[in-house]
Amino acid sequence: MLEDPSEPAFVRELLQAGVDDEVSDYDYRVGLAKHVAIIAAGTMLPLWAKSVISASSASSGVSAKVIAFVIGLPVATAAVVASLLISTGNTEGPPSQSPKAVTEHVSKSSSLAEPKKVKPITIAPAVSHAKAERPGAVAQQPETRALRGANQKPREGQPAPFSPLKAISEAKASASEELLSSEPEESEFISGRTSSRQPRGERSTLNQPVLSRVLEKRDFPQQRKTVQQESKPVTISAFQRETRMLAAANRLLESDPERALELAEKGEREFPNSMFTEERRHVLILALINLSRVDEAKQLAGPYLLDYPQSPFAQRVRHALAKAQREK
Amino acid sequence: MTDFPRDALITAGADSTLSEGEHLDSAELFRRFAPFVASFLLRMGVERADLEDVLQEVFLVAHRNGGYSPGPAKPTTYLANIAFRAATTHRRKNQTRSFVYPNQEIVANAPDVLQNPENKTEHAQRLRLLQKALDALDDDKRTVFILAELYGETVVSIAAGLGIQVDTAYSRLRAARRLFRAAARELYEEEKKNSFLADYNGVKRD
Numbered sequence: 096m097l098e099d100p101s102e103p104a105f106v107r108e109l110l111q112a113g114v115d116d117e118v119s120d121y122d123y124r125v126g127l128a129k130h131v132a133i134i135a136a137g138t139m140l141p142l143w144a145k146s147v148i149s150a151s152s153a154s155s156g157v158s159a160k161v162i163a164f165v166i167g168l169p170v171a172t173a174a175v176v177a178s179l180l181i182s183t184g185n186t187e188g189p190p191s192q193s194p195k196a197v198t199e200h201v202s203k204s205s206s207l208a209e210p211k212k213v214k215p216i217t218i219a220p221a222v223s224h225a226k227a228e229r230p231g232a233v234a235q236q237p238e239t240r241a242l243r244g245a246n247q248k249p250r251e252g253q254p255a256p257f258s259p260l261k262a263i264s265e266a267k268a269s270a271s272e273e274l275l276s277s278e279p280e281e282s283e284f285i286s287g288r289t290s291s292r293q294p295r296g297e298r299s300t301l302n303q304p305v306l307s308r309v310l311e312k313r314d315f316p317q318q319r320k321t322v323q324q325e326s327k328p329v330t331i332s333a334f335q336r337e338t339r340m341l342a343a344a345n346r347l348l349e350s351d352p353e354r355a356l357e358l359a360e361k362g363e364r365e366f367p368n369s370m371f372t373e374e375r376r377h378v379l380i381l382a383l384i385n386l387s388r389v390d391e392a393k394q395l396a397g398p399y400l401l402d403y404p405q406s407p408f409a410q411r412v413r414h415a416l417a418k419a420q421r422e423k
Numbered sequence: 424m425t426d427f428p429r430d431a432l433i434t435a436g437a438d439s440t441l442s443e444g445e446h447l448d449s450a451e452l453f454r455r456f457a458p459f460v461a462s463f464l465l466r467m468g469v470e471r472a473d474l475e476d477v478l479q480e481v482f483l484v485a486h487r488n489g490g491y492s493p494g495p496a497k498p499t500t501y502l503a504n505i506a507f508r509a510a511t512t513h514r515r516k517n518q519t520r521s522f523v524y525p526n527q528e529i530v531a532n533a534p535d536v537l538q539n540p541e542n543k544t545e546h547a548q549r550l551r552l553l554q555k556a557l558d559a560l561d562d563d564k565r566t567v568f569i570l571a572e573l574y575g576e577t578v579v580s581i582a583a584g585l586g587i588q589v590d591t592a593y594s595r596l597r598a599a600r601r602l603f604r605a606a607a608r609e610l611y612e613e614e615k616k617n618s619f620l621a622d623y624n625g626v627k628r629d
Binding site: 131138 | 487552569
């Protein structure tokens with residue numbers, strides 16, 4: 096419009112005034128310093144901005160989910176098929192079966208397979224290590240090796256035909272690699288054990304805290320230690336482990352304060368003076384209060400409230416202590 | 424008057440020094456585009472007295488958004504999207520609260536040794552009319568119009584920055600031009616009448 100001679104002169108004049116205008120009475124250097132200070136102070140976002148941030152993060156989250164679904168679906172399907180084949184024990188099929196024959200075979204075997212045999216797909220990485228130690232659990236592995244060996248050696252003198260079993264075993268291998276890089280659930284911290292012993296459906300019907308205590312009396316603490324030692328370098332970073340432990344402890348405060356206390360103490364030992372210390376110590380104090388060990392809680396709360404007087408957790412600790420003392 | 428190094432500032436439409444694929448954090452965005460955002464906020468109707476607060480909000484949000492990442496939107500249109508929301512929210516808030524603002528006209532016409540007073544008055548007068556004409560547009564059209572007509576942004580970049588379809592941006596721009604032209608004509612007629620009356624009254628007094 097500005098450079099269009101057909102536009103009226105007054106329109107172009109107004110636009111030209113807008114183009115020429117500068118905010119010259121603002122000190123941008125001071126503004127920049129203020130901006131840096133605002134960021135350093137961790138100033139909260141204005142309310143209107145939350146929609147901007149959440150919209151952008153939601154859209155990226157959705158796209159990430161779509162990508163994960165698109166990539167994960169074929170891998171997961173291949174892994175399901177492979178595990179079904181293995182679980183039915185029919186692993187000696189010819190390596191050069193046609194895709195159609197394999198499909199028929201899979202559909203036939205899937206109808207015969209028990210539902211719980213599909214479980215290996217959902218096994219956490221640490222569990223797979225644990226299972227390998229148990230004699231019953233490794234029974235499938237030689238079969239898998241035999242399957243791979245058969246697929247890796249095509250008949251001599253012939254071009255390597257399409258080998259669906261090989262493709263499946265490769266997919267399974269990549270799927271298990273993916274699982275190895277995944278993280279254990281918080282429920283492992285909550286129950287204090289891995290999820291390999293019982294199927295998920297069965298576990299959900301039981302009283303979780305009681306179960307965890309019963310299981311701990313058996314050989315589970317030792318096994319848990321082994322699993323954690325093995326899985327630590329492979330699976331999760333210390334940061335993730337710490338946050339998960341803390342989240343589990345926080346969640347167990349009401350239902351199983353004993354376990355929450357144990358997790359908080361363990362966190363204090365493993366991650367002293369980390370960025371979650373403030374939150375973890377408050378969980379520890381609350382757990383003590385919930386266990387009616389109010390005197391101990393008061394002893395710890397004193398220095399805690401001095402260290403973090405303005406913390407939102409401090410407020411929670413004060414309330415809990417006051418309530419406990421009233422009840423006492 | 425600021426002593427900020429003007430050479431370091433890139434005004435809208437002149438970001439050719441931005442190397443391809445360059446990620447800009449919020450401090451860098453501020454360094455380069457704060458004048459653009461400040462000017463854009465004023466054109467969007469933010470009061471001069473509130474400019475600093477709204478400007479800081481815009482760059483705070485840009486910081487939380489992770490700064491500018493290269494894409495179809497240019498840094499200017501990326502910031503304009505945030506500034507647009509900041510300005511509309513700010514204006515809406517001001518509709519429900521009453522603040523005492525300085526008379527912008529008096530402030531703008533205050534003596535300034537650096538500028539010719541006559542030119543400055545004329546410029547301030549045109550800016551006032553421009554602001555009035557822009558007030559005739561709704562926020563969506565106003566944003567597209569300001570970016571396209573005052574800062575020379577391409578419609579594709581505007582659409583990418585605001586997260587709207589290119590066709591929608593074109594449609595808004597067309598409608599905004601029509602409305603702006605009509606509003607400007609009306610204001611011009613009114614001003615002409617007022618100045619005639621002023622002259623006439625002056626002549627009568629003489």
